[in-house]
Amino acid sequence: MYYTKELSSIKKSKRYRTREVADYAILDFASNDYLGLSHNKELHSATCKTLSKMPLHSSKASLLVNGYHQIHKDFELALCKANGFADGVILGSGFNANIALVEALVRRGDVLFMDEKYHASGILASNFKKIEVKFFAHNDMDELRKLLKKTEAKRKIVAVEGIYSMDGDLLHKDIFEIADENDAILIVDEAHSSGVIGDNLMGVFDYYNIPIKPNYIKMGTLGKAYGSFGAFILASEHIVEYLINRAKPIIYATSLSLYDTLLAHNALKYILNNRELLKDEIKKRQEIVYEELGIKIDGLIVPIVINDNKKVIEIRDELKNLGYAVGGIRQPTVDRAIIRLIARVGESCDSLRELCINLAKIKK
Numbered sequence: 001m002y003y004t005k006e007l008s009s010i011k012k013s014k015r016y017r018t019r020e021v022a023d024y025a026i027l028d029f030a031s032n033d034y035l036g037l038s039h040n041k042e043l044h045s046a047t048c049k050t051l052s053k054m055p056l057h058s059s060k061a062s063l064l065v066n067g068y069h070q071i072h073k074d075f076e077l078a079l080c081k082a083n084g085f086a087d088g089v090i091l092g093s094g095f096n097a098n099i100a101l102v103e104a105l106v107r108r109g110d111v112l113f114m115d116e117k118y119h120a121s122g123i124l125a126s127n128f129k130k131i132e133v134k135f136f137a138h139n140d141m142d143e144l145r146k147l148l149k150k151t152e153a154k155r156k157i158v159a160v161e162g163i164y165s166m167d168g169d170l171l172h173k174d175i176f177e178i179a180d181e182n183d184a185i186l187i188v189d190e191a192h193s194s195g196v197i198g199d200n201l202m203g204v205f206d207y208y209n210i211p212i213k214p215n216y217i218k219m220g221t222l223g224k225a226y227g228s229f230g231a232f233i234l235a236s237e238h239i240v241e242y243l244i245n246r247a248k249p250i251i252y253a254t255s256l257s258l259y260d261t262l263l264a265h266n267a268l269k270y271i272l273n274n275r276e277l278l279k280d281e282i283k284k285r286q287e288i289v290y291e292e293l294g295i296k297i298d299g300l301i302v303p304i305v306i307n308d309n310k311k312v313i314e315i316r317d318e319l320k321n322l323g324y325a326v327g328g329i330r331q332p333t334v335d336r337a338i339i340r341l342i343a344r345v346g347e348s349c350d351s352l353r354e355l356c357i358n359l360a361k362i363k364k
Contacts, residue, residue, distance in 0.1 A: 027325065029326050029342050032191075034300050034342065034344055035195060038346070039227075051259055059254060059257055061255065062250075079232050087234070089232070089250060093229070097232070098122040099249055101233065102187075103129070104247040110153050115161065116136065116137060117164050118159050132153070138164075148184060156182055157184065157185045158179055158184050158186050162189065163190075166333070166338065167303055170207075180213065185239075187219065188216070188218050191224060192301060194220040195225025196225055201272075214239075219232070292356035293356050300345075302341040303338045309337045315359075315363065316328030316339065
């Protein structure tokens with residue numbers, strides 16, 4: 001067989017992965033459905049009702065070839081209004097959005113400065129062509145300052161996350177000032193912060209109350225807090241215009257499905273209309289995690305370091321037998337193996353507390 005040795009090596013290192021059909025009978029503390037909107041039947045019904053009145057139900061083509069519909073435009077405008085950006089574009093996934101941004105924006109003579117724990121999609125995109133990439137220590141603003149001052153790049157592009165997907169920690173506020181001082185384009189991946197933090201639950205720009213400037217770019221996903229699928233990029237009119245003309249995942253891919261777009265738009269309205277209730281529910285879960293596990297979290301991601309690929313799977317499976325789904329994340333996805341618990345609003349506070357108590361016992 002072609003890859004027998006490689007698969008054997010993966011199995012030996014306890015990094016072997018398989019697909020497992022989700023078990024809806026157990027409590028979900030593993031998925032990124034932070035607000036539980038994937039289970040909201042009212043949003044689903046409203047989306048189907050609207051779509052059933054349309055003359056078509058699929059997008060049919062790319063955004064630039066008869067595949068850009070009023071449904072797409074309405075949602076882009078709503079995202080811009082909610083987040084304070086001048087323009088935006090939606091596309092197929094957060095993975096593709098990162099590839100679009102890095103592949104299109106970083107040109108010959110530019111330098112990309114990337115947090116060492118930036119999402120794999122951004123790192124992959126940086127390998128597509130010969131571009132200069134400088135990684136800086138995770139959330140280390142002093143190192144980033146030094147790197148930016150040393151460079152004589154034509155353009156400087158900085159890529160960071162609002163809340164980091166595995167560590168669950170919050171982006172340092174100084175990043176915005178540093179980008180401005182160095183005339184750098186700042187890409188903020190808000191996949192895990194949009195819908196979770198901020199006065200309006202719009203993410204880290206909202207959380208820090210950052211006035212939007214032309215050098216800022218916000219990327220967010222629709223398959224997490226929004227309970228749909230797809231992604232968005234918000235930026236200045238200039239940058240969005242450029243992306244539409246140069247970003248391959250925008251130009252060559254079929255536009256986002258009409259159902260996913262409508263569902264995400266309805267989710268955006270739901271989040272804004274219910275933000276105080278949702279913020280209260282998020283706070284309750286953060287308090288439970290601290291009370292039972294002694295871990296302070298900025299969003300809803302709870303990383304528990306196990307540091308053993310075999311042990312982390314054993315703990316994950318033991319919790320599954322007790323009726324709880326959690327993530328068992330191993331190297332090389334993370335530096336050290338972790339149990340990744342998501343304190344989802346979609347599950348009750350009582351269930352979360354019981355899970356945390358059980359997890360604390362098993363970990364000991």
